[in-house]
Amino acid sequence: xxxxxxxxxxxxxxxxxxxxxxxxxxxxxxxxxxxxxxxxxxxxxxxxxxxxxxxxxxxxxxxxxxxxxxxxxxxxxxxxxxxxxxxxxxxxxxxxxxxxxxxxxxxxxxxxxxxxxxxxxxxxxxxxxxxxxxxxxxxxxxxxxxxxxxxxxxxxxxxxxxxxxxxxxxxxxxxxxxxxxx
Numbered sequence: 445x446x447x448x449x450x451x452x453x454x455x456x457x458x459x460x461x462x463x464x465x466x467x468x469x470x471x472x473x474x475x476x477x478x479x480x481x482x483x484x485x486x487x488x489x490x491x492x493x494x495x496x497x498x499x500x501x502x503x504x505x506x507x508x509x510x511x512x513x514x515x516x517x518x519x520x521x522x523x524x525x526x527x528x529x530x531x532x533x534x535x536x537x538x539x540x541x542x543x544x545x546x547x548x549x550x551x552x553x554x555x556x557x558x559x560x561x562x563x564x565x566x567x568x569x570x571x572x573x574x575x576x577x578x579x580x581x582x583x584x585x586x587x588x589x590x591x592x593x594x595x596x597x598x599x600x601x602x603x604x605x606x607x608x609x610x611x612x613x614x615x616x617x618x619x620x621x622x623x624x625x626x
Contacts, residue, residue, distance in 0.1 A: 451626055452494055456502050459486035463506040464513070471606075476581055477516040477526075478570065478599045484534050484607060488562060489614075491538030492555075492622050499535025507531035522577045530569035534562035544623040551615045559611060563604040570596045 467483035487506060491499025507528035517523040537558030542551050574592030582591035614621050 448626060451624075452498055455494065456490060456498055456505065459490045459502050460505040460509060462486040463502070464509050467506075467510060467513070472599065472602070474595065474599050476578065476595070478596065480599050480602045480606065482606065482610070483510075484531070484562060484566070484603065485610060487531060487534045488537050488559060488607065488611060489621060491535045491562070492541055492558065493624060494538075495541060496536055496538035499538040500532045501535070503531035503533065503535040504528050518577050522573045525569050526573045530566045533565035533569065536565060537562040542622070544619065548616070552612065555611050555615055556608065559604065559607050563600055563607070567596055567600050570600070 463483045463486040466485060467481050470479045470481050472480040483506065487499060487503045490502040507530060510531070511523065511527045515523060515527060540554040540558035540561070542554040546554070571592050574596060575588050578592065579588035581595075582588050
């Protein structure tokens, strides 16, 4: 195995572990699942640092690890959709990688686009699960799709803003974070 592959594998393992730890530092928890955490941050960093493949693998591994710590499961397809699939999809933010010498404006556009893609794909997974499996939680007279939309937006919206702010700060100060030497 060559040195670079080993380094990338170690980074994936470390970022997966960091995502698990950050998931325990919950800023806000919803009553029926979902919370505002920084768990997606290491997945996004890997996606921008090493590309889509590393980002998707990091998200997939975090989603599987997340299944071990108090999952809310009603059906095996729902479990796959809301854990490994939702977080693996977040790794697709790597399609918006930028070069080392990209302008600040270009970095902001690429980061915003990638984070938006990651959050919207995760939202789609949770929204779908909400419509199919959690409709009984909708208040009387509220359409299930509207309930699922608003419920998932209530924690993924703040998560999106938090990730944007932190990633913008990283882009301004941590050049090595997005563009490794090796």
